Amino acid sequence: MAEGNVQIPKLTEGYLGAQAKFEAYGLTLVSHSDPVIYMQEDQREVEIILGIQAGTRVTVKLISYERKKECNEYCLIRALGLNYLFLIRPPLAGFYKFQIYALPRDEAGPQLLGVYNYLIYCPGNFGDNPFPKQYPLWKDGCYLEEPIDLPRGIRDPSVKFKVFIPKARDVQVKVGEVWNPLQQTEPGWFEGFVDFSTDYSPGSAAKVNVKFAGNNYSTLLEYPL
Structure with missing residues (x-):
């Protein structure tokens, strides 16, 4: 073969x-x-x-x-x-x-x-460009439309996020210590623009945090910054 x-x-x-x-x-x-x-x-x-x-x-x-x-x-x-x-x-x-x-x-x-x-x-080398880390709850029927990755050191003030997370009540993208809410546009779908121009420290991460029930958030995705 x-x-x-x-x-x-x-x-x-x-x-x-x-x-x-x-x-x-x-x-x-x-x-x-x-x-x-x-x-x-x-x-x-x-x-x-x-x-x-x-x-x-x-x-x-x-x-x-x-x-x-x-x-x-x-x-x-x-x-x-x-x-x-x-x-x-x-x-x-x-x-x-x-x-x-x-x-x-x-x-x-x-x-x-x-x-x-x-x-x-x-056949070729395309460089070190990983996807976000996916936690176990992410693998339970979720879909990431954008962004599928983020460049290290990104400072873009307006990055579009769109995700499908069944049964989610609230979805927030945490950049460093700043929380950015996404809006539910239809059942399971959340989207919005996230500001990466904030002064996050080196080695920080952008985390997609989700509330399913109660008051606690679970991290489903993590982008290294």
């Missing part, structure tokens, strides 16, 4: 593709049916779409094969209805193992099980 002069590395037998619980959990491949994906020379990102059954929890791992290192910050997990979309942006050339884990909510056990494994080949 090779494209041009690119030969895939040796992997454990049975590693690629659907694993034991893939069909039992009612999962489907919406975008990429071949578990080996070759990105084009000028292709910075690839988006893999997985169909799920309602009530299925999902998480992933992105691992650099050559460097034997997890790099999950280069995968953005988003959900639209019964589809999970995984936007992958490898930072360096080489092969990446992309492992999808799932578990129905009514099945016992905290550990999600491996359900599908891809191997992605990235």
Whole structure:
């Protein structure tokens, strides 16, 4: 299995593709049916779409094969209805193992099980441009429309945010110590403009904080600044 002069590395037998619980959990491949994906020379990102059954929890791992290192910050997990979309942006050339884990909510056990494994080949280096950190609650059916990333040291006074967060009562973007409310425009959708010209300190973060019930906020996304 090779494209041009690119030969895939040796992997454990049975590693690629659907694993034991893939069909039992009612999962489907919406975008990429071949578990080996070759990105084009000028292709910075690839988006893999997985169909799920309602009530299925999902998480992933992105691992650099050559460097034997997890790099999950280069995968953005988003959900639209019964589809999970995984936007992958490898930072360096080489092969990446992309492992999808799932578990129905009514099945016992905290550990999600491996359900599908891809191997992605990235031919170029596109720089260190990670996505925001995604906390566990984010992976429960949320969608980020914009911004999918922020440049370090940003000082833009008007950055558009638009997110879908089911069951959220209030959504605020905290920049340093300043809270910026987003407005609910339709059920689950929150949007607004956030000021990054404030005097936040080096090493700060922009956090998407959400109130579901009570008075406490939970952090769902975190952008390094």
